[in-house]
Amino acid sequence: MTDRDFRDAYQGHKDVVYRFAYRMTGSGVAAEDLVQDCFMALWRKPEAYDPRRGALRAFLLGIVRNLALKRWRAERPHEPLDGEGFCSPPLDLVGQQRADAVKQAVLLLPPLQREALILAEYEDLSLDEIVQATGAELAAVKSRLHRGRQNLRKILEPLLEGAAHGTK
Amino acid sequence: MEPNDPKLRELLREWQTPAMPADLDQRVLVQRAPLWRFFRASIRIPVPVACMLTFVLLTAGWWLARQTEPQAPCVTAAARLCTALPICRT
Numbered sequence: 001m002t003d004r005d006f007r008d009a010y011q012g013h014k015d016v017v018y019r020f021a022y023r024m025t026g027s028g029v030a031a032e033d034l035v036q037d038c039f040m041a042l043w044r045k046p047e048a049y050d051p052r053r054g055a056l057r058a059f060l061l062g063i064v065r066n067l068a069l070k071r072w073r074a075e076r077p078h079e080p081l082d083g084e085g086f087c088s089p090p091l092d093l094v095g096q097q098r099a100d101a102v103k104q105a106v107l108l109l110p111p112l113q114r115e116a117l118i119l120a121e122y123e124d125l126s127l128d129e130i131v132q133a134t135g136a137e138l139a140a141v142k143s144r145l146h147r148g149r150q151n152l153r154k155i156l157e158p159l160l161e162g163a164a165h166g167t168k
Numbered sequence: 169m170e171p172n173d174p175k176l177r178e179l180l181r182e183w184q185t186p187a188m189p190a191d192l193d194q195r196v197l198v199q200r201a202p203l204w205r206f207f208r209a210s211i212r213i214p215v216p217v218a219c220m221l222t223f224v225l226l227t228a229g230w231w232l233a234r235q236t237e238p239q240a241p242c243v244t245a246a247a248r249l250c251t252a253l254p255i256c257r258t
Contacts, residue, residue, distance in 0.1 A: 003200075010196060018188040032192050039196050102183040121180050123234055153176060 010039055013060050020135055023118045025067040026107045034071075038047035038063045052089070061133040062100060065115055072111050081146070082112045090157040100158060105155040113148035116141055117148040 017038055021031035041063050042049065049059045069081065087110050091101050106114060112134075119125040119133060130141050153160060199208075213221075 006200070007197070012195075014193075014196075015188060018192075019185045021181075022185045028189070030184060030193075032189065033194060035188070035198070037195055040199060042202050086197065098179070099182045099184065102180055106180070106183065121177060149176060153178070156176070156179060161181055 001043065006039075006043055009042065009056060009060075013057055014039075016057060017060050017064055020118060020123060021064050021068060022104065023122060024111070024115060025071070026103065030071065034064050037067055052148050055129070058129045058132040061119065061123075061125075061130055063137065067162070068086075068115075069111055080110065082110055086110050086113070086147075086151060088155050090153055091159075101156065101159060102147060105152055108155060109148055112136075113122065113151065114142045117152070118146040119150035120145055 001132075010052070013036065016037050021034035021038075022028060025034065038060055042060065049056060053059075053155055086109070091105060106117065111119065111123055115134060116130055119130045120127075125133065127138060127141060131138050132144075136140065136144075
């Protein structure tokens, strides 16, 4: 990989990688570290990317995903990544901004549901691209997305009901 | 996918991420320089090897220090006896 190729890849994908890292960790500092580590991994081992297997964007998101999960696992060694039985009560929204409540709700999701949801809802990745980025089976991605949305509906119930009644 | 949930999608979109800090560009692009990578490089050494290396280095240092110490003058036993016993004259 030449310097020019690397700069092009960085300029073309840095924002999506940063947004994803930020939403996975909920922290600007952690997101910066993940972006840096992600592009360093590409620079050190460019042969790991095979264009025949998909777009560079999905490849980079896959690296960030692995780094974020590694970090998460180091911080919470006993919590399951998938959290099939995950259940959270609706948020207490007193004194909370809507955006903060959404952030809190997304960060409450188990990591595997969160990553699928962020890639689908915020980055508009197709199911195939999510499969490529996460390395999971299509059925698993669909299931995580479904459960992630279900959980979010429960957690954000007060806000969704407010929207249905035309209140903000 | 469940594309027909516009309410949830709309609500989710209210959470915007901050812009990426400008100095991150510099961090990523500068970090690739060979000199920077050299100074940030690290190697992993197994603990027993590290212990043995430390022991060898300390032993070598001690041995070298001993070699360079100034030699004590050679004093014969008689001379030592002379200096040790007071001379009494009557």
